[in-house]
Amino acid sequence: MRRSFILVAAAAISAVLVAGALAAKPPNGSTTGIGTVFLPNPVATLQDQSLTDQKDADYAALAPAYRDVTLTNLDGSGRLCGDWACVISETGDPAYSSTSTFRYRRDDDRFEQVMAYYWVTQAQLYLQSLGFGRDLRPVNAEQQDIRINTWGQDNSYSWDKHDVLRFGKGGVDDAEDAEVILHEYGHAVQDSQQTPFGYGLTPESGAIGEGFGDYFAGTVSAHVSPTPDPACIADWDSVSYTAATPHCLRRLDAGLHYPENVDLTRIHSTGRIWSQALWEIRTALGPTKADRIIFEAGFQYGASPTMPSAAAATIAVAQSMYGTATAKVVKQKFADRGLA
Numbered sequence: 049m050r051r052s053f054i055l056v057a058a059a060a061i062s063a064v065l066v067a068g069a070l071a072a073k074p075p076n077g078s079t080t081g082i083g084t085v086f087l088p089n090p091v092a093t094l095q096d097q098s099l100t101d102q103k104d105a106d107y108a109a110l111a112p113a114y115r116d117v118t119l120t121n122l123d124g125s126g127r128l129c130g131d132w133a134c135v136i137s138e139t140g141d142p143a144y145s146s147t148s149t150f151r152y153r154r155d156d157d158r159f160e161q162v163m164a165y166y167w168v169t170q171a172q173l174y175l176q177s178l179g180f181g182r183d184l185r186p187v188n189a190e191q192q193d194i195r196i197n198t199w200g201q202d203n204s205y206s207w208d209k210h211d212v213l214r215f216g217k218g219g220v221d222d223a224e225d226a227e228v229i230l231h232e233y234g235h236a237v238q239d240s241q242q243t244p245f246g247y248g249l250t251p252e253s254g255a256i257g258e259g260f261g262d263y264f265a266g267t268v269s270a271h272v273s274p275t276p277d278p279a280c281i282a283d284w285d286s287v288s289y290t291a292a293t294p295h296c297l298r299r300l301d302a303g304l305h306y307p308e309n310v311d312l313t314r315i316h317s318t319g320r321i322w323s324q325a326l327w328e329i330r331t332a333l334g335p336t337k338a339d340r341i342i343f344e345a346g347f348q349y350g351a352s353p354t355m356p357s358a359a360a361a362t363i364a365v366a367q368s369m370y371g372t373a374t375a376k377v378v379k380q381k382f383a384d385r386g387l388a
């Protein structure tokens with residue numbers, strides 16, 4: 049199953065993936081480097097709702113949104129591959145640097161490759177900082193395959209059969225917005241928590257998956273680079289398909305309620321019930337405690353939960369990790385959405 053971040057019919061995918069023939073260059077051995085990225089995206093960073101795609105141009109108003117960051121966990125090959133992410137590009141040149149210096153602007157396809165490497169790595173490092181892989185079991189702690197392609201539709205997806213994230217180039221190139229990257233990585237996280245690999249086999253569990261992806265984007269984005277309106281997801285990608293401001297793909301505070309706002313033909317929209325419950329738990333408990341509970345619960349509620357059953361599993365995890373007072377808070381936040 050392929051899970052995307054917006055509801056656009058998926059085109060057939062070529063079974064033949066061009067594996068980015070890599071030039072035979074010597075490894076440079078360095079596991080850290082420098083990259084230029086958005087943190088998390090220009091609209092949120094600059095608080096400027098008037099920014100538009102302008103056909104992938106690198107125009108002056110965007111200049112203050114670029115940031116140089118340290119790229120970590122590289123494998124020393126001079127490519128954007130490492131412990132937690134490996135980027136293969138099917139468009140433009142594959143990024144390569146003998147000095148691990150990856151400074152590009154958005155009109156260069158290599159910019160999105162750097163974004164994908166940086167943000168997937170940051171997401172995994174955030175999970176580890178919470179204790180996953182230490183006192184808690186690891187979550188998707190492996191090299192995530194990422195492909196960026198010329199697919200023209202405005203859509204990206206996680207494809208669990210091949211354990212790969214793909215980012216397209218419709219409108220604002222999808223991997224120019226950290227929150228699109230993180231939403232898709234959220235799907236990979238949930239897939240990895242199931243045995244056999246793969247989460248979300250029913251429409252309602254799919255809606256939880258979309259809500260989880262949005263929540264994951266919100267919590268990791270706010271951890272790495274806080275911005276004034278953290279409940280707005282994909283502030284930059286969405287300028288291509290939203291007229292109202294602030295531009296958001298979706299929000300984490302939509303005020304929907306179970307079951308009357310459930311529409312299982314619109315799982316992304318319905319997922320806002322779930323994402324809001326998680327967001328309010330995070331607000332009440334703080335990000336560390338909330339995310340330890342929320343991500344641990346992903347191991348517990350199975351591949352195809354209903355929203356109430358996943359809520360019950362999450363409350364039980366809160367009880368066993370932190371006791372009755374914390375479980376009560378979690379239960380109340382789910383109750384506010386009609387889920388407990």
Ligand SMILES: [Ca+2]
Nearest residue numbers: 104154155221
């Ligand atoms: Ca671009």
Ligand SMILES: [Ca+2]
Nearest residue numbers: 217218219221
């Ligand atoms: Ca584009």
Ligand SMILES: [Ca+2]
Nearest residue numbers: 218219220222
């Ligand atoms: Ca897009």
Ligand SMILES: [Ca+2]
Nearest residue numbers: 092280281282
């Ligand atoms: Ca945002």
Ligand SMILES: [Zn+2]
Nearest residue numbers: 051052053261
């Ligand atoms: Zn999705």
